Amino acid sequence: MTLSDWTPYSWKNKPIGQWVDYPDPDALDAAVGSLSHFPPLVTSGEIETLKSQLAAAENGEYFVLQGGDCSETFEACTSNVIVSKLKILLLMSYILVYGSRKRIVRIGRIAGQYAKPRSQPTETRDGVTLPSYRGPLINRPEFDATARTPDPGRLLEGYAHAAMTLNFVRSFVAGGFADMHHPEYWELGFVNLTERSKEYRRIFQSIDSSIHFMEVIAGKIDTLTQTEFFCSHEGLHLPYEFSQTRRVPRRESWYNLTTHLPWIGDRTRQPDGAHVEFFRGIANPIGMKVGPTMEPDELVELTKILNPANEKGRLCLIHRFGAHRIAEKLPPLVEAVLRANRNVLWICDPMHGNTQTTPSGLKTRSFDDILSELLQSFSILEREGTHLGGIHVEMTGENVTECVGGARGLTMDDLYRDYQSDVDPRLNYEQSMEMALLIAERQASRRR
Numbered sequence: 001m002t003l004s005d006w007t008p009y010s011w012k013n014k015p016i017g018q019w020v021d022y023p024d025p026d027a028l029d030a031a032v033g034s035l036s037h038f039p040p041l042v043t044s045g046e047i048e049t050l051k052s053q054l055a056a057a058e059n060g061e062y063f064v065l066q067g068g069d070c071s072e073t074f075e076a077c078t079s080n081v082i083v084s085k086l087k088i089l090l091l092m093s094y095i096l097v098y099g100s101r102k103r104i105v106r107i108g109r110i111a112g113q114y115a116k117p118r119s120q121p122t123e124t125r126d127g128v129t130l131p132s133y134r135g136p137l138i139n140r141p142e143f144d145a146t147a148r149t150p151d152p153g154r155l156l157e158g159y160a161h162a163a164m165t166l167n168f169v170r171s172f173v174a175g176g177f178a179d180m181h182h183p184e185y186w187e188l189g190f191v192n193l194t195e196r197s198k199e200y201r202r203i204f205q206s207i208d209s210s211i212h213f214m215e216v217i218a219g220k221i222d223t224l225t226q227t228e229f230f231c232s233h234e235g236l237h238l239p240y241e242f243s244q245t246r247r248v249p250r251r252e253s254w255y256n257l258t259t260h261l262p263w264i265g266d267r268t269r270q271p272d273g274a275h276v277e278f279f280r281g282i283a284n285p286i287g288m289k290v291g292p293t294m295e296p297d298e299l300v301e302l303t304k305i306l307n308p309a310n311e312k313g314r315l316c317l318i319h320r321f322g323a324h325r326i327a328e329k330l331p332p333l334v335e336a337v338l339r340a341n342r343n344v345l346w347i348c349d350p351m352h353g354n355t356q357t358t359p360s361g362l363k364t365r366s367f368d369d370i371l372s373e374l375l376q377s378f379s380i381l382e383r384e385g386t387h388l389g390g391i392h393v394e395m396t397g398e399n400v401t402e403c404v405g406g407a408r409g410l411t412m413d414d415l416y417r418d419y420q421s422d423v424d425p426r427l428n429y430e431q432s433m434e435m436a437l438l439i440a441e442r443q444a445s446r447r448r
Contacts, residue, residue: 006277015274031152049228055313058343067394067432070423108230130143287316299317299333323353370427374391
């Protein structure tokens with residue numbers, strides 16, 4: 001299969017997983033038509049910059065930190081919420097720099113993570129059956145017929161909120177928010193983790209001392225005032241992704257300009273499906289979730305379809321098995337990809353395979369399980385002769401209580417204190433920082 005038979009429309013002739021049935025198809029077409037005339041959310045130049053950094057991560061020169069909400073909401077498009085996300089990504093990234101001695105590619109699950117796959121198309125409560133909640137891009141979470149009816153107008157709202165988010169992020173970063181001379185700008189109140197808090201302070205004091213030393217020798221280092229943020233989301237809702245897919249002047253390829261890095265979910269990665277068909281033709285770097293049902297031969301086939309030129313920086317395999325299955329499931333996949341000489345970047349998603357449900361119906365995840373899957377991933381890939389190139393986590397800059405464990409020892413009883421997610425549980429800012437510290441310790445120990 002070559003790109004000569006691909007068009008931005010060819011996905012429409014394939015089976016479409018997670019399709020949404022709109023009661024008014026003409027209204028959907030009108031919304032997609034409007035979006036196709038709006039300015040792009042990202043640029044092809046930014047996309048190519050990210051691709052080059054991901055290629056460097058494949059070579060072991062960079063490490064990817066991809067994180068953010070499981071599902072963004074329109075209501076959370078506020079300056080405080082966005083700033084909290086930026087702060088936690090910055091703090092985690094500099095701790096990872098300290099531990100790994102590598103540059104970090106910062107990718108937020110932000111400005112477009114508005115659609116979520118569902119295991120069932122409908123939900124039943126007290127004998128009433130309605131469409132499942134599929135994220136704010138499609139419908140609303142309230143359990144009534146009006147809220148759950150897919151509304152094409154929400155595609156326009158999604159674009160608007162993504163544009164507002166990206167505009168604020170770019171302005172904030174350009175205004176010096178990421179300046180390493182002022183890490184106090186990023187403070188999130190990380191003061192209650194006993195020895196972990198002390199380690200955090202020690203790392204940033206060491207970074208500050210190193211900056212001061214270098215600038216005494218070489219003068220002010222302007223690059224320390226700047227950083228790059230990229231955005232990503234699951235490219236689940238193909239009409240939305242299609243609406244902003246364009247051929248850019250002076251470039252021959254087609255780019256999906258809704259985001260820098262779209263990814264294919266574990267439920268929509270069928271080799272003959274519409275999502276794989278759409279993704280194989282766009283020039284963006286792309287991700288693909290790899291779960292327990294993936295077979296080695298199927299994975300190799302997908303790498304050939306999605307990256308026919310075997311280009312470095314093109315394909316990220318975001319694996320998600322669970323702490324108790326990764327030792328069984330990951331090695332055969334890695335071996336098959338290496339035997340086929342396929343260029344990929346391995347990224348660990350330790351969240352989705354470790355979800356459990358409480359007796360009352362709340363979803364949660366164990367910090368210990370998340371950490372275990374991450375550490376196993378590092379070791380397995382090293383044993384197979386390659387390396388883990390990044391982590392993909394669902395987290396927030398807020399002090400929510402959605403995942404159990406961590407330095408504060410959150411229990412099932414604590415979940416009800418501040419559980420905010422409508423979909424999946426996230427690490428809070430303290431748990432995220434502790435995770436970064438433990439990864440940094442592991443990476444630093446490997447250098448000794």
